[in-house]
Amino acid sequence: MADDLRRAVEDFLYREAELLDERRFREWLDLFTDDLSYFMPLRHNPFQRPAEISDELAKPDEGYYFNDNRETLRIRVERAHSRNAWAEMPPSRTRRLITNIRIKNDDGRELEVHSNFIVYRTRLEKDEDLFVGTRRDILRRVDGGLKIARRTIVLDQAVLAAKNISIFF
Amino acid sequence: MADDLRRAVEDFLYREAELLDERRFREWLDLFTDDLSYFMPLRHNPFQRPAEISDELAKPDEGYYFNDNRETLRIRVERAHSRNAWAEMPPSRTRRLITNIRIKNDDGRELEVHSNFIVYRTRLEKDEDLFVGTRRDILRRVDGGLKIARRTIVLDQAVLAAKNISIFF
Amino acid sequence: MADDLRRAVEDFLYREAELLDERRFREWLDLFTDDLSYFMPLRHNPFQRPAEISDELAKPDEGYYFNDNRETLRIRVERAHSRNAWAEMPPSRTRRLITNIRIKNDDGRELEVHSNFIVYRTRLEKDEDLFVGTRRDILRRVDGGLKIARRTIVLDQAVLAAKNISIFF
Amino acid sequence: MDVKSLVDPEGGLVDRRIFADREIYELERERLFARCWLYLGHESEVPNPGDFVTAYMGEEPVILWRDLDGRLGAFLNMCRHRGNRVCRADRGNAKLLTCSYHGWIYNSEGKLVVVPMAEAFPDLDRQKWGLIPVAQLESYKGLIFATFDPEAPALLEYLGDMAWYLDILLDRREGGTEVTGPHRWLVDANWKTAAENFGGDGYHIATTHASARELGIDTTTSQARRWNKGRQIFCGNGHVLIAWVTPPDDAGPWFAQPVPELADYMRAHSDEIERRLGPVRARKVVPSAGTVFPNLSVHWLARTIRVWHPRGPDKMEIWSWAIVDKAAPAAIKRAMRSVSQYRFNAAGVFEQDDMENWIQVTAAARSAIARRFAANYQMSLNEETPETELPGRLASRWSDSNQLNFYLHWARMLDAKDWGEIKTTASQLR
Amino acid sequence: MDVKSLVDPEGGLVDRRIFADREIYELERERLFARCWLYLGHESEVPNPGDFVTAYMGEEPVILWRDLDGRLGAFLNMCRHRGNRVCRADRGNAKLLTCSYHGWIYNSEGKLVVVPMAEAFPDLDRQKWGLIPVAQLESYKGLIFATFDPEAPALLEYLGDMAWYLDILLDRREGGTEVTGPHRWLVDANWKTAAENFGGDGYHIATTHASARELGIDTTTSQARRWNKGRQIFCGNGHVLIAWVTPPDDAGPWFAQPVPELADYMRAHSDEIERRLGPVRARKVVPSAGTVFPNLSVHWLARTIRVWHPRGPDKMEIWSWAIVDKAAPAAIKRAMRSVSQYRFNAAGVFEQDDMENWIQVTAAARSAIARRFAANYQMSLNEETPETELPGRLASRWSDSNQLNFYLHWARMLDAKDWGEIKTTASQLR
Amino acid sequence: MDVKSLVDPEGGLVDRRIFADREIYELERERLFARCWLYLGHESEVPNPGDFVTAYMGEEPVILWRDLDGRLGAFLNMCRHRGNRVCRADRGNAKLLTCSYHGWIYNSEGKLVVVPMAEAFPDLDRQKWGLIPVAQLESYKGLIFATFDPEAPALLEYLGDMAWYLDILLDRREGGTEVTGPHRWLVDANWKTAAENFGGDGYHIATTHASARELGIDTTTSQARRWNKGRQIFCGNGHVLIAWVTPPDDAGPWFAQPVPELADYMRAHSDEIERRLGPVRARKVVPSAGTVFPNLSVHWLARTIRVWHPRGPDKMEIWSWAIVDKAAPAAIKRAMRSVSQYRFNAAGVFEQDDMENWIQVTAAARSAIARRFAANYQMSLNEETPETELPGRLASRWSDSNQLNFYLHWARMLDAKDWGEIKTTASQLR
Ligand code: FES
Ligand code: FES
Ligand code: FES
Numbered sequence A, B, C: 001m002a003d004d005l006r007r008a009v010e011d012f013l014y015r016e017a018e019l020l021d022e023r024r025f026r027e028w029l030d031l032f033t034d035d036l037s038y039f040m041p042l043r044h045n046p047f048q049r050p051a052e053i054s055d056e057l058a059k060p061d062e063g064y065y066f067n068d069n070r071e072t073l074r075i076r077v078e079r080a081h082s083r084n085a086w087a088e089m090p091p092s093r094t095r096r097l098i099t100n101i102r103i104k105n106d107d108g109r110e111l112e113v114h115s116n117f118i119v120y121r122t123r124l125e126k127d128e129d130l131f132v133g134t135r136r137d138i139l140r141r142v143d144g145g146l147k148i149a150r151r152t153i154v155l156d157q158a159v160l161a162a163k164n165i166s167i168f169f
Numbered sequence D, E, F: 001m002d003v004k005s006l007v008d009p010e011g012g013l014v015d016r017r018i019f020a021d022r023e024i025y026e027l028e029r030e031r032l033f034a035r036c037w038l039y040l041g042h043e044s045e046v047p048n049p050g051d052f053v054t055a056y057m058g059e060e061p062v063i064l065w066r067d068l069d070g071r072l073g074a075f076l077n078m079c080r081h082r083g084n085r086v087c088r089a090d091r092g093n094a095k096l097l098t099c100s101y102h103g104w105i106y107n108s109e110g111k112l113v114v115v116p117m118a119e120a121f122p123d124l125d126r127q128k129w130g131l132i133p134v135a136q137l138e139s140y141k142g143l144i145f146a147t148f149d150p151e152a153p154a155l156l157e158y159l160g161d162m163a164w165y166l167d168i169l170l171d172r173r174e175g176g177t178e179v180t181g182p183h184r185w186l187v188d189a190n191w192k193t194a195a196e197n198f199g200g201d202g203y204h205i206a207t208t209h210a211s212a213r214e215l216g217i218d219t220t221t222s223q224a225r226r227w228n229k230g231r232q233i234f235c236g237n238g239h240v241l242i243a244w245v246t247p248p249d250d251a252g253p254w255f256a257q258p259v260p261e262l263a264d265y266m267r268a269h270s271d272e273i274e275r276r277l278g279p280v281r282a283r284k285v286v287p288s289a290g291t292v293f294p295n296l297s298v299h300w301l302a303r304t305i306r307v308w309h310p311r312g313p314d315k316m317e318i319w320s321w322a323i324v325d326k327a328a329p330a331a332i333k334r335a336m337r338s339v340s341q342y343r344f345n346a347a348g349v350f351e352q353d354d355m356e357n358w359i360q361v362t363a364a365a366r367s368a369i370a371r372r373f374a375a376n377y378q379m380s381l382n383e384e385t386p387e388t389e390l391p392g393r394l395a396s397r398w399s400d401s402n403q404l405n406f407y408l409h410w411a412r413m414l415d416a417k418d419w420g421e422i423k424t425t426a427s428q429l430r
């Protein structure tokens, strides 16, 4: 039972990563609920030793890479399929390593799931980037399956080493 | 049941990685069937947005890093144990992180299993390389155990950043 | 049963990684037994092809990054919470990817568990380090839970690329 | 080296070496970044006594610090003893900063207040060993600038006509503006490729950002695009911007706003805005993007300000902030920041597509063959620009006049021995 | 700098600085890579109108593009407007290429055909602003070469006697050859370490590739190793190769083939081969490896061609292709590609072992002490080389004569002001 | 460049450029690292015939090799043929080393003993083509040093008074010492920041290592800290150290030992120690840290020796060993290594905190503005230093005299054409 759930969550997150690595972005978007929240805040170096990691993160609605709802995320997805979005022409070659999957909560309707990631991106001839961090997802049970209702992505860098972020996490 | 298989596959792939990281290459070769195919194609930047990842990969028998059968792979393994193969004298120190293990198919006789990898290699004083990609394996049930019948390794780089590939994936 | 154990070990190691990434070092220390051994030897390039990986590792009590007992490890943990330990003011932002978890032994009282790791560290504006290797843990069953009795960390680098090691593995 | 020969305004040609040569870059460090007024931060980032942010002036790390009496100061982020960095945080609040090496302590005025084992420094004059302050520091309506050159003209004189246009972003509402951020990221491109782009490149939008139009997320409404009349404006001292001039049908200044909420917000407060800015700036002219020489760029419509910090000839570190009216309601601030960051940051649906162009323009400048051929800055639509009420020198939106003026001033700065010379040559221009 | 003093052919000494100094490298960019004929690609890579591949000439990115009339052209991969890269794909088919920055469009002849807002460029002469073409482009039996120097001699003259030997790979069968690849990888070694190795270093095989022999996967049969007689051949203009001369017992040219299938294949078509190549090339001589000056290397037996692209004094990017007879049956093509790639590519059981040597030779050239001692090129087995029917200057396989001639020509190229000078000095040599 | 002007001993000022400029760095390579005696390794690392370790002399890779007759030799780790590295292992035992490129073989005396196809090298004089040996090699009580300069003075003369102090670490017990390690790691700091720190910087301990005191793991007892009297000692030739002088209450030399076991161990063997070192060194003086010019540092209390290998102006590679009395029982050796490595290595609770300071001091030296302001070396507590029985020039522990003498000698070395000049100027000093 607990095992089934664990397996289901792993399968879900691996499947999701696969859709992104295979650039099936529209299918990926279908893994989200309509009321989705997709948030990736800025992170900085505080002066005082922070009590919580969250003290290093920008507040909601302040500084972020992503703060998307379904519509704004949909537009990003369409861009990823557009011939006019130069940042992805030719497209990035990405690989997602999703690890340390932890089910933190389950109220029967929604699960809180944390996972760590390395997203490797290589593009053009020699571009290479590593994006490393953790994700905090709220997964909702929707007719027998799971959907992502809320995702918070914590990227560990204070200064982004990549020229841009034209991919998803 | 499904769980047993899942566990068996994980154990198998972790065991395999361990054999490579511990340089027990002959034991590693024993994990393959006699009719093995071990293939790692070149990857490139296409002009048109590719419909499939495979459109970025060289066709079989064209451009590849590996296109081995048991005999050619055996010779590579012997090289890895030879004192005369300078590329591995002294040997690389490798570490394989195998993640996102997905059982895609099971016809009772053979399984299709996909997994993502980071292979870290450090050698001599300061050489460091990251090899990142995914593997598509056909695992065959052989007297109660599993063997690798076919492996396709997709390396994400278009231009290899490493001076050579003297290790296995 | 085997499954429960497997799950318990995974949960334990993921939980441990989380405590470190969230800088809850005192709670992390509580995951160890009082008679803990925490050892991380130097690794080098041998002249002869080594029969075992261990031939590349410094002998116990010789060259090591860590060779701690509970008291010396406790002091490191206190340093990590001190305002005077400049190496971690401001603190590193770390992310641990723990993979390839293998239960190698179980004598009923203690388990031997191996796992591979990438520890990503970024700090200040642009510092970035990757620490890659494997861990060999002896986990002891202590009133219904697990504790780390012995940990050996094998870092793959011969020359450390990082300016220092002010974090834990 | 004859810097001036690198820019040919008549021929509309620029030598690619300006994007690649180490020698030119070192000259920039000495003659641009050590002499110009550079943007340090926004007052809303350091509202209270003791508040500080660490920033850069070119490649120089500095601390922008509000002292306990509320006065702003800026200092090289370096301990005067051996040279250790005194502050490693991005921001915070501190009465004192302690050097982690030998414990020298500085106060918020940059004064050296504690020297451990002081008795061992018999002749040390603490007055002389405080943190190294910038030569001048001034704010303009929330924007804090500093220069390392005591001879630099006053900030207002330096900004020239640019100030008049900056007001349109900074001075719309009582209370001015506030920022969030910064986004910081590294790009393998010369800083000038970005500065010139924001300073006048309306030309690239239709191509580089075609997907934005395709998906209806342009920084300007279709109305503005249809109208399609804009101006390049050169404000002297190298400052450049592009602006819309509202259509005859008097659609109003909001005609260019990217999203309806913000147009509505503007309408709702048009009286206050007109009171503060006057009729021309309130209704007639709508700046889109511009560059305050050398490396501060502003996007009035996307509400972002950003600095292109040089990190060598072929690398820059971008710092970008979203800027909003302080007096705006929370929901509008949220909308403004969303308009800004959704479009402009490393993940912005606009900005994503800019980087690669600048990277490749920089790469081409390293090519032995390519540098035999100068870059083309010959765009110059012959279009009447009768808006006499607008300060600065106007040209059609479809022109490289801004870029050429930017580089002309750049060459003058690199060529001039001191500010005296610069002022003369600059004045010759207008 | 006195480049010629770096190479001492009499003493058999070469100064290590040629593998490390930035100054020498910059001279190479100007005087070698901007003047020599460089390999661009193979006709089989661009068979149809509109086909293109992106390639490099030294560090210069170029587009090799077959126009809609089927003519081959090559252009700097740079937009003439601001300098953005116009093509970011490795290969494809296109009628037009659109610049991603401002949308200038070029056709397959490199002509500038579309300029958005053209009315804003009143004086723009489109003829003058097309993609920058190479100065000359020619094919030799499938191999496409180009040079940036209009004064370079015709390709055939440039290749000199090397062409005669290249035929043995390129012209065996009707229809010529086709390639797959390229393998591309980065190695921290000076490009010349590889060029010299393929150009004459039969000496390293027994040691560097000892494991290949140990495991029976040599590029030559044990028969050839037993025979062990080979020649270094200098073809002038810096071109060098090593070749087997078939044993008196007339074992036939296939005696050296690495695998039986390929020897059988050769036997099966020996008539056609002899018809095309004549008796000497069909039976008498079997080239193994060589270098077309400066940085194209060929391995006749392993059927690979590769370019050593310079990426600074201590870095190169290798591009390697497998090359097969177009007329060969699928199974033989497969076998040829397997022979080639199993041995030669970053993962090749041969090539794996080469890299580290070249990396360390390059590293030693940076050493302050090591460069006080010149490298040794004194091998010169005094062995008769009576094969008068072979063009070029012959020496024993066990010699550094090829390497010294390669570096002598290299020094001449770096020293010469123009091609006139080069031709004279070069001709003096033969 | 006028190197001497970079160091102002009277003003107590040092120009930051010495930590950043490539030009100065290249001068260091030629005039310091190619001329000074440099530490190579410890005899306990190569006890038996054939034992070797690979090491560095500055940036030069060398092999320290004990030949089959037991004699120590050191050679550039480079094959004389083309320049490949001959040994890629960190340590081992070998009768011969074979080059992986063409198979030249060298014996443990560096002689070239096998040349494959020797008949092809008719004129090769093998005597001339052995591995390049160092000019001089000598041991001092287990520490093996070498220099590339035949004119360098004998090691003992070079060490000067420093030898007297080194004995206190090296010559306490019969059998001398043995080492474990090395720890090796890379730090983006100029090597001199570390050499100066170990050579005299008692000042940074209270701040940089405050956490060590807070947690009771100082390198000295609270007793020593209370006593707080120490000396800077300049031994000539650039060698510098700091030492405790035992308190009048004659607490004994162990008063400074970091842990009781080691103090007990010293007490237990005080007779032997006094017999070997005499009363002053056995009881009166307790060195803590010092630097053997230019880049070997020693910590007597933490029992570590380390080399700061330059890797460019702003990078160093640290090699650090723990050093213990060979005659000590296993438990004491374990304790000594633990004291050493728990405190000093990349993960050491002390050393962790040092790196960042040195990195930032180096970074500041690249700043265009910062380098307008010299670094402060003005500490000079006026304190009597009556210990006339101590060799060298004494100053208070609370002084920068050591650092200034270190840099003065450094400037002399860089300025001097040859050792003759150096000796004169150096002798002037004492
Ligand atoms: S460097 Fe700041 S106190 Fe010494
Ligand atoms: S750079 Fe190509 S169109 Fe402007
Ligand atoms: S380089 Fe060592 S044998 Fe040739």
Ligand SMILES: [Fe+3]
Residues within 6 Å of the ligand: D204, D205, D208, D209, D350, D351, D354
């Ligand atoms: Fe743009």
Ligand SMILES: [Fe+3]
Residues within 6 Å of the ligand: E204, E205, E208, E209, E350, E351, E354
């Ligand atoms: Fe080879």
Ligand SMILES: [Fe+3]
Residues within 6 Å of the ligand: F204, F205, F208, F209, F350, F351, F354
């Ligand atoms: Fe210290």
